[in-house]
Amino acid sequence: MSAHEVVLLLETDPQRGLSSTEANRRLERYGRNVLPAAGGGGVLRRILRQFHNPLIYVLIAASVVTVFLGEYVDSAVIFAVVLINAAIGYVQESRAEAALDSLRSMVRTEARVVRDGELRSISSDELVPGDLVRLEAGDKVPVDLRLVRLAELRIDESALTGESVPVDKLEAELPVGTPVADRRNMVWSGTLVAAGSGTGIAVATGAETELGQIHRLVGAAEVLATPLTRKLARFSKVLTVIILVLAAVTFAVGLLRGQDAVETFTATVALAVGAIPEGLPAAVTITLAIGVTRMARRRAVIRRLPAIETLGSTTLVCSDKTGTLTENQMTVRALWTPDGGYEVTGSGYRPEGEIRDDGRSSEALRWSLLAGAGCNDARIREQDGEWTLAGDPTEGAMLVVAAKAGIDQDELAADYPRRDTIPFDSTRQYMATLHDERVTRRTVVLAKGSVERIVSMCRAEMGADGALRPVRAEAALHAAEELAGRGLRVLATAVRPPDGADDGFDDSSLPGALVLTGLQAMLDPPRSAAAPAVRACHTAGIGVKMITGDHAATAGAIARQLGLLDEDRRDRVVTGTDLDGLPAEGFSDAVENAAVFARVSPAQKLRLVETLQRRGHVVAVTGDGVNDAPALRQANIGIAMARSGTEVAKEAADMVLTDDDFATIEAAVEEGRGVFDNITKFIVWTLPTNLGEGLVVLVAIVLGATLPLLPTQILWINMTTAVLLGLMLAFEPKEAGIMRRPPRDPGRPLLTAALMIRIVLVATLLVAGAWWIFQWEQSNGADVAQARTAALNLFVVVEMFYLFSCRSLTRSAWRIGFFTNRWLLLGVAAQALCQLAITYLPPMNDIFGTAPIGVEVWLRILAVGVVAALVVAVDKRLRRNLG
Template identity: 40%
Template sequence: MRWYKSNLTEVLEKLSTNIHDGLTEKQSNERLKQVGENVISDHEKVSRFYLFVQQFKDFMVLVLLAATLVSGLLGEYIDAIAIMAIVLLNGILGYFQEQKAEKSLAKLKELSAPVVSVFRDGEWISISSRYLVPGDIVKLKTGDRISADLRLIESKGLEVEESILTGESLPVHKHTDVISEDVELADQHNMAFSGTLVTRGNGLSVVVATGMSTAMGQIATMLSSTDRMPTPLERKLEELGKILIVAALLLTAAVAVLGIYQGHPIYEMFLAGVSLAVAAIPEGLPAIVTVALSLGVQRMIKRKAVVRKLSAVETLGSATVICSDKTGTLTQNQMTVRQIFVPNQQLNVTGKGYQPKGKFMINDHKVNPLESKPLTNLLQHTLLCSHAEVMNTKGKYHIDGDPTEGALVVAAEKAGIHRKQLSEFKSIYEIPFDSTRKRMSVVVEDASGPRFVITKGAPDVLLKRTSWIQEGGKRKPFTPNREKKVNLVMQQMAQSALRTIAVCIKEIDPQKEYQDFQLESDLTFIGIFGMMDPPREEVAESIKSCRQAGVKTVMITGDHVHTAQAIAKQLSLLPLNGKVMDGYQLSNLTDEALEEVIDDVYVFARVSPEHKLRIVKAFQSRGHVVAMTGDGVNDAPAIKASDIGISMGKSGTDVTKEASSLILMDDHFATIKSAIEEGRNIYENIRKFIRYLLASNVGEILVMLFAMMLAMPLPLVPVQILWVNLVTDGLPALALGLDQPEKNVMSRPPRSQKESIFARGLGYKIISRGLLIGIVTLIAFVFAYHKNPNHLEYAQTVAFTTLVMAQLIHVFDCRSDSSVYARNPFGNLYLVGAVISSILLMLLVVYFEPLQPIFHTVDLPYTEWIFIVALSAIPTFLWVPTKN
């Protein structure tokens, strides 16, 4: 269907929709069933069977299976079947781990999918873009990533960057006119296509195609790779794994050679060596890291932080600077007009939030705003220059649109001025707001009067373009004396922590064409709004916590210097000797000069997006790991350049979210603090189970090596080694990944990104505890064997149970860097449950008679357990000097 050749009436009729009510919920559900979800199909998914088979592709597992086959051919059927069963069980556990990780990552992908504003049942609602259907009426605004193919209904300065589809790097200006001739995709200027980006303006559109029916779907172009790249930590661990594999193979080879030299059967030592290698090599470490990362990410979701890139989880623990927006992040993002200035008159406005109820006061006396012509004139013009709408959902007022515009609309409604009363005015052209220009303008046509421009924005920007002032119903020159009075009012508002917005107008000739710069020059000043966005209650405490954690918080805002400074002091963000810098000062500094002073600056005011990028790079040049927040399309470069890009889930544009590695679902600064805390904890939990796994593996290898060196019988048979690996490695290691943060996690300095995984004494703890686990297991074996030298299986059972118990007791020591006494053992019930499960599985093979011949175990008298538990506790409770 060539939608660009049809007029809007035909398009809406063919799609059975209308712009007054949109689709009904019933219609949208029926269409969703017919056309499917609005997604570009991923590459062919790996079948579950293939994923299961992948668990057995590891070289050592294949060698073990081959060795098991040899065992079976030599008549050792029970051992062969037992080992095959353990390998199968291990594969099943690995399969479920990978499935869980994949589901977690898929959930993350869904959570970070674009949200669109759609008109259904006569109301604007926000939905995930995957639920869009043909016929939906959709709003477009600057920064949106377009999620379906659209026919434009309304375009106000709308420009779309379509390079992903057409290769054209410059944004394309869009209109709604019918295109009569046949044109290529790049020339369909009344259409917007899935995957492209709104760079300017806003508009209204109707969905004509979704999913694989879009232009993007038809050419099978993927917007981004669906393959997950390994994080730096995973890559580091993969390299570590290769080193450990070599070390483990050398040690197990030594065990096998020594055993053969001492007269043990070759096939028995070969099988023992391979079993030991399989148990000792941490081939499952990357999978467990992925699961731990994804489980940690799920916890972060509960704390309102969506991680788009797993590498951010690691980087969070290293953050030293948070560069934060003020509005909505440090403050409540509930702008409320508190003061209004019209020439020679200043009013206070009461009321809270977005409820359109309040009084207008002059010197504590209530006034009727409709009796003041300058005030009515200001409110009416401001309403015409705003897109926000006040919504009332079940008695709760909220804003659909920009919060600043929302505050202005609420102020007008408090005065009894509503948009429907201004229906005779028609907006015919718009110059959208831009954070660099710090202003927006609309050209409005009065059905019975002239055409005029309304411009609103930062007062210091507008006053430079102002030549006139509206006083006493007349236009008068904007003399230096009058400008001084206006600047004084603006400064007083800013010192009261009020954000200021100025409004200007200009009458233009309808017969004449104007350039944008001409529309926004020679303006007439009509008033200023002073609005308050109160600081969030929890932010001051979060900033304090970050400071204790060695993380500096920096406020970056487009507000006036005095406003920013007042808010920073309220939040205890600005220390006694902390500096405040504005955009003008920043522009006059070279990069080198900025780097010299950047550590002393805590507030940047009146800055542009280009300044934000310079600030990030200056901090990074000083060796800082920078977290940067933003919401607008122009913030994307700074967010992408930062070490941890953070976008706003509510107010952020789609392009900012795509550039970020973390999305704040509630836009709260406190969520950043929580994310840093969780990020640190995830990294520490990964260190915990690495410590546990490697210490256990060292113990397993050493007990066998020491026995061979002492010319003793095998303390463990192959099937026992594999069972120890299955019982003690999997569940407890995963449970450590669920450990809650230690109390001092936010009182430690940030971790250096160059820090080795074995830093802070971890390598020493692994070797020392592993050595002790190996020694106590060997001692248990020697005592049991000498007590009854004719009953080798009894001694092997004692060694087997001692090794398992030593590892399971040691897991509680791994929960803290200091000692086993530092944390309540019942603080992680998942770990308690995992340890109890592992003990029960161990007891099953010891006391359940049908399994005894398979695992070469015998019943142990209960008195033996006192000896076993006492020995097993030594590696954990024996004091070993710690090297930090």
């Protein structure tokens, strides 16, 4: 179809778009522009996944064999534990996926749409068929669009068609049956705008898009595996083999000693179930999920879970300047024309303030303001007393300063209607627009861009009286240097006046045809929280480098305000030109030593990151533009901006900052360290129990003695303590001084030698204590059931005392505050009630083979718990003193 036929078919307007009323009606009819939720394979498949674990296979096998041996109670309890573990895993997986879905929705794609004749920014899920959508470089296409206007539009369709090179788009009609990959008058939902700009009419939304059709066929469920969980999966497989081998050896030893086969197998089952850390996978998943939620509350959305683990190892943050270290609310503070300079008052996007011209009038100033406001795709508007910007902050600042001089953008558009555009990109370094002058009907070109680029394209400059004279490039560049030295960002403006020759409008015709009208210098002040965040990173052993495309003087001025540069260390600002002139060995040293990199190209930024990684750094990189995507992908942690960031940057990133604030990076690193600490604490807490239970059974088999613990009792210990005690460590608050430690070495094992020694020490205490109390009770007249009940409760009580010790792996439990984790106190209370139940309730006695015990037995158990806590405290103290 022709574009006109598409307009008629969809009953829309190619200039004004849909009305708000019609858009709402279509939204109700067609639904939101979202893809159907990716299925997890159904409830049954998700349930079955919970049993797909080698350790669970061992438990199921033990349950089946005990049935054939007539141990029906033992079999039922073992199988019940398997079911409970599966239920916990199912619920947690469902909650984790729901949490990630809700977090993904926080990073919503914004779309620019024309409704009621006005350009608006709305959430992409509100788009409907017939909407008039505008696209700019860096955007993610929100719906399937038929193009009606474009300027050098190129689309990266690799995600949809596999085409590796961006596709040039056009407006022409195409034959019926043209394949999707060749429909150059269409752009597809989910693809990326590589360059240029365009406007299109939405022809399909949601599941009806090309992406939606593929989505229905293949799904798009995100895999929640992380490096840590993969390590744990390998650990489970290795542990399963070790357990099976050890169980087989134990069974053989029992038979060789002439012990009863059924009793020996019961002991072997006890060893197997005791050595299995049933609660470990659930604890890790829950701790990661809690960490993701905590980060989201601090405005850091994790797109890929491995980012949580890597954050704890980050040694260097390479940050953008604009919008991350600064406010991203540009305000023009100074103007320069070839005949003099002007100061501007006011700040932000509210058009209040004045241009202090001391009564001077200047035609060059008027044309500079016209160029800044006319060669402009942004909009500022007032809503509920607040002035907001739709578009680029730099363009917004130019609109505001023009408004302060009485130039209204709508009136300017009427007096100088735009005919064509050369869009800005990082290679071109300028933007130009072609306009008709309404009164004279002659054409005028308005341009703005980097000072160096615009000045090089000018044949003349304009004086205050409007007269033209040869351009003085050195004066303009010197003025720009002075303004940049004040921390201001400087752009140049130029025109091709109506009385100039109309020699075309493209990249080849403009150089040498423009007239310089002036400079506009704007300030993007540092964020109030950025300087303290930089100091916190330095204290934590994390370096901070600024990488920006801005002028070196501007970058240096902001860096000094943030504490990245000392006043006397100007040599630490390196430009892209400087980098290109360095030999390979000098390049690496310069990258390591410099704190600020200015006028850096995308290729140079990528090379910087690669060089820092080769020097052993774990690098986090921030970015918001299309040109940042390669470095974001290369980084160990790519961090994109939600507000100002392009969809290309968000797609390449591991983490998205919803407030675009550098301080949030420091907060995310802090949360990442806390998550890793809590996972380590759980592992250090749970492994002594499993090791101790296995050793208790092994000693009994070797000595030919009665088992101090039955398989069902061991399962009771493992499951109840993992849920009621161990998981409470996931809620443990971050320790004081967590950001004063150096970053964790990524090559360091999860458990250090010191922690392994502590695990063995506590396991030894558990084995010795359990055997002592088991033998003591029997020697003092207790029956086997009472002695086993005492041993069972001793295991749990020692775990309770040890739990408080594990709240910090290095500091005393009393120094971190007894009441700072109320969940842990509630868990201990619940576990105590469970122990009273299994000890004194007759039904529980029948199921688990326990029996009531006296107060004096509890006192002996508590004494062992106190001894264990004291031993761990002494171990910590000795290691602190030795360290």
